[in-house]
Amino acid sequence: MEKIKIGIAGFGFMGHCHADTLKTIDEIELTAVADTNPEQLKDAPAGVKVFKSMEEMLKGADMDAVIISTPNITHLEMVEMAAKAKKAIICEKPAAMSVKEFDQMTAVTKENNVLFTVHQQRRWDTDYCIMKEVYDKNMVGDVYVIKSQLYGFNGYMHDWHVFPELGGGMLYDWGVHLIDQILNMVNAPMESLYADLKNVINENVDDYFNIMIRFKNGVTAEIELGTYYLTPKRAWFIGGNKGSAMIDGFAGEGKIVRTSHLLQNVPGKITMTAAGPTRSFGPAAPGLLVEEPLPQVNVSHRDYFLHFIRSYYQKEEIMIKPEQVRKVLCVMDAVRESAKTGKAISLEL
C-alpha cells in the first residue's frame, strides 16, 4: 500500500507534535512543513521540504493530505487553500472561530470533494474512553450527572493563546475537546445550557469556565476548567442510581463505588459530626461502601491517525464528522452567549 504523503502547515507546538507522531506510522510519509516564522523551521526533520507559507507548500510539495496547525483564526483561509488544491485535510481544533466560519469550510471542502476532518484526538484519551465505557454499559445504572473537570496551576497561557485576536483562550483551546467528549458520550438531544466564562489571571482571554448542559434524556453534564484552580487534576465523576464512577488523572486512575445495599426509609442512626447531628451525611457504616475497578481501555492519540488512514482509503467512515464538529461549535457559541447574558440557552441539537 502506497504511503500517504502529508504536509504540515504551521510548525509550532502542535506541528512538532504531529511530526513526532507521524514518524511512528509506516503508512504515512511526512514530505513537507510550512511556517511563516523561520525560527520554527530550524528543527524540521531531515529530508522534509520546508516552505515559508501554505501557498508555497501547496505549489512545491508532493502531498496527498495536509495537517493545518496554524493559529485558530487562520484555519478558514488554510482550509480554503488546501481544499482548492484538492488535498485531504486534517484541521487542528477548534476547526473554526464560529459556526458561520465552519459552514464556509464544509462548503468549500464539499465543493472540491476532499476529505475534511478535525484533530479531535481527545476522543482517544484514556480517562475519557474509560468513562465512556462506564456510561455505554450502564455500569452505574441510570446516570443523573456527569462531571468533566480540568484544573491547573498555570495562570498564564502560552504563545498566541493569550491573544484574543489570534483565537486564544481556554474555551477554544480545551473547551472544544471537553465539550466534544461529553456530546459524544451522552449522544442525546440537549435541553438547555448555562455557562460561566471568566478571565481570572489573563486580562484578555478566558481561563476559567463552568458549563452546565441538561440533556433531554435526564442526564446533566457539567464541564469545568480552571487554569488557576489550585487543586491540579483531570477529574471525572459519573453518578447513577446504582453507584458512582470517578477518575482523577489523565491515566484514568479511579474506581467505581457502590453501596452493599440501599438504605430504606428508617428513623436513621443519628451521627454526631463536627457540625452537629446529621442522619444523612455522617460517616458510612463499615462495609456499606464497596469499591470495584474501572474498566480498562487501550487507546492512544496515535489511533487517531491510524483511523484517519483507514478512512482515507475508504475502509471506514470518518469518526470526527463535520456535523459533530459543528454541534460543538454551536455549544461554544451558546456558552459565550449565556456567559454574556446570564441566560440559559435552549439548544435544539
Added chain:
Amino acid sequence: MEKIKIGIAGFGFMGHCHADTLKTIDEIELTAVADTNPEQLKDAPAGVKVFKSMEEMLKGADMDAVIISTPNITHLEMVEMAAKAKKAIICEKPAAMSVKEFDQMTAVTKENNVLFTVHQQRRWDTDYCIMKEVYDKNMVGDVYVIKSQLYGFNGYMHDWHVFPELGGGMLYDWGVHLIDQILNMVNAPMESLYADLKNVINENVDDYFNIMIRFKNGVTAEIELGTYYLTPKRAWFIGGNKGSAMIDGFAGEGKIVRTSHLLQNVPGKITMTAAGPTRSFGPAAPGLLVEEPLPQVNVSHRDYFLHFIRSYYQKEEIMIKPEQVRKVLCVMDAVRESAKTGKAISLEL
C-alpha cells in the same frame, strides 16, 4: 437575670436535639414539650410538662418562647398560634414552604409584636465560618468561584422527609442551609440562577440538586448536594486570583494553596502526560505550589441560642433576619422554577 422559659412544639429528631442543647444553657429553662405522637414524648426530660398539641401547650405551659420543630408544612399554622399567644418564636428551617407562606408568618408576628426568628444554626458551622473568614478577608484575592458541596451515601431519607406532602426533600432540608450560607457570605445582589433538581433514589422527593448562582459582584457560587453521590464529603472551594482555599469535612480540615510566582506568557515547558503533551495541565514544578493553613474559628450551634438570648433581651439585633430568610425562600422557589423549565431565573434580590 430571669431564665427564658421555652417550650418545644414537635418532639421528634430536632426537638430532641434542641432539648439536649438547652440543657447546657443556664439562661434557658425548658418548661414544656408537645407532640401529637405519644411515642415521641416517652423520653421527655424529667420535670418538663408534656402536651399532646401546640394548642394545649400554649394554654397550659409557663413559656416565654416556643421552638417550632414540627414537620415543615405545619410551620405556618404553628407560628400563627404562637404569635397570637404572644410568644417569642424560633421556627425550624425551612421556615415556610414558599415565600407566600413566609409573608403570612412575618405579617402575623409583626401584628402581635413578637420576636420571630428561624433556626438557621448552620451559620455557626465550623467549615462555613472558616470559609466566610477567607472570603471576608480576601485571603485568596478577588474571588471568582465559591463551591459548597455535600455528598452522602444515604440514598434514602428519613421519617416524614420522604413525603412531599409533609415538606420533604433535600432542597427543603439542607438546601435552605447551604443557600443561606452562600447568601450570607457573598452578600451581594444576584444576577441569575440555574438549577438542576432530581429524584435519584427517592421516588417522591428530591435527593440531588446543583445550583449555579451568578452574583453581580462577579462571584459565581455553586451549591451541590447529593444523597447518593458516593464520595461522601462536606467540601468547600473558594477560587481567587491570589490562590485557592479548600475544605473537606465538617470539622474544616483543609488548606490555602498559592503559587510561589505567577507564570508569565512563555513558550511553556511541554509536559508529557498519559493524554499526550500539555503545557497548561502537566504536574507543577517542585516548590511552585505553596500551602498555608486556613484561619481558625471557634463556633458551635450552642452559639445560636446564646445569640438568641441576647436578642431576646434586646442586647443585640437578631442575626437570622426575616428578610434574609425570605431571600433564601425566593432562591428556593427560583431553583424549582429553573429545574422545571430549564431556564435561568433572574433574581433582583
